[in-house]
Amino acid sequence: MSETISLDWIGTTLRTIQAEQRSIRDENALIRGALSEAITVLLARIAAFEAHIDTRMDVLNVRLDGLQRALDRPA
Numbered sequence: 001m002s003e004t005i006s007l008d009w010i011g012t013t014l015r016t017i018q019a020e021q022r023s024i025r026d027e028n029a030l031i032r033g034a035l036s037e038a039i040t041v042l043l044a045r046i047a048a049f050e051a052h053i054d055t056r057m058d059v060l061n062v063r064l065d066g067l068q069r070a071l072d073r074p075a
Helices: 007-072
Strands: none
């Protein structure tokens, strides 16, 4: 037993699928935008932390150089 499929049903089904695809595309665009913002914030924080660590390492190197010079001086 076969059912007859009408062109109206096919058209309605296709329009429904297209509407769902548009919704999914719009949701994906929002998600990509949010992820992009989050990644930008994280990268900025990582860069700031890296700069902070570099500064601290420079300070420690200066201190260590001073200590090494003090140890190398004859008594």
